[in-house]
Amino acid sequence: AQKITQTQPGMFVQEKEAVTLDCTYDTSDQSYGLFWYKQPSSGEMIFLIYQGSYDEQNATEGRYSLNFQKARKSANLVISASQLGDSAMYFCAMRFGSARQLTFGSGTQLTVLP
Amino acid sequence: DTAVSQTPKYLVTQMGNDKSIKCEQNLGHDTMYWYKQDSKKFLKIMFSYNNKELIINETVPNRFSPKSPDKAHLNLHINSLELGDSAVYFCASSQEGGRVTDTQYFGPGTRLTVL
Numbered sequence: 244a245q246k247i248t249q250t251q252p253g254m255f256v257q258e259k260e261a262v263t264l265d266c267t268y269d270t271s272d273q274s275y276g277l278f279w280y281k282q283p284s285s286g287e288m289i290f291l292i293y294q295g296s297y298d299e300q301n302a303t304e305g306r307y308s309l310n311f312q313k314a315r316k317s318a319n320l321v322i323s324a325s326q327l328g329d330s331a332m333y334f335c336a337m338r339f340g341s342a343r344q345l346t347f348g349s350g351t352q353l354t355v356l357p
Numbered sequence: 358d359t360a361v362s363q364t365p366k367y368l369v370t371q372m373g374n375d376k377s378i379k380c381e382q383n384l385g386h387d388t389m390y391w392y393k394q395d396s397k398k399f400l401k402i403m404f405s406y407n408n409k410e411l412i413i414n415e416t417v418p419n420r421f422s423p424k425s426p427d428k429a430h431l432n433l434h435i436n437s438l439e440l441g442d443s444a445v446y447f448c449a450s451s452q453e454g455g456r457v458t459d460t461q462y463f464g465p466g467t468r469l470t471v472l
Binding site: 280282332346347 | 398405412462
């Protein structure tokens with residue numbers, strides 16, 4: 244079965260520090276895409292970063308980087324130099340094989356402390 | 358300039374009513390989706406259209422009927438609304454090139470409250 248697990252329901256980080264949000268998955272597909280989305284309290288879903296299962300280098304996008312460890316089936320999001328505006332719910336999502344829809348994890352609520 | 362837009366943003370209605378949510382994207386994408394986010398924030402796919410053709414139809418009550426008049430628009434009509442339909446409904450779109458990294462972009466969501 245294809246499953247995504249985000250084990251941290253809530254996380255706190257001090258402003259300007261780095262934080263890692265965990266995401267593990269279970270699939271027998273060899274080809275898949277990994278995505279992270281941010282949902283602030285205003286409710287919209289904002290795309291942050293993606294990585295393909297065949298990509299050898301970890302994806303980076305500004306202060307966001309994806310720590311992809313294929314053998315461990317993990318795709319953690321690293322946010323460097325946290326800002327107050329980073330406080331939000333973060334979702335790990337995947338596309339498995341030929342499926343077009345995203346399957347989402349349960350989310351991690353990140354709070355950045357001043 | 359809004360890439361994926363939805364109307365209305367909020368919808369409050371009585372049980373038994375029929376309502377529609379509209380979605381439009383100006384990204385030139387060929388595929389659109391409806392996702393439902395429940396009260397626990399869990400997101401799940403409902404439907405997807407590719408160039409006006411229904412390609413994903415998850416286990417959703419047939420009170421929900423999507424319609425895509427063209428590839429830039431996807432509407433969701435809900436008949437006989439029930440309390441359990443209360444949720445946030447997200448529209449999304451993507452340009453499908455057969456890659457697992459084809460990215461979906463989401464609209465702002467429609468918060469539906471059934472009283």
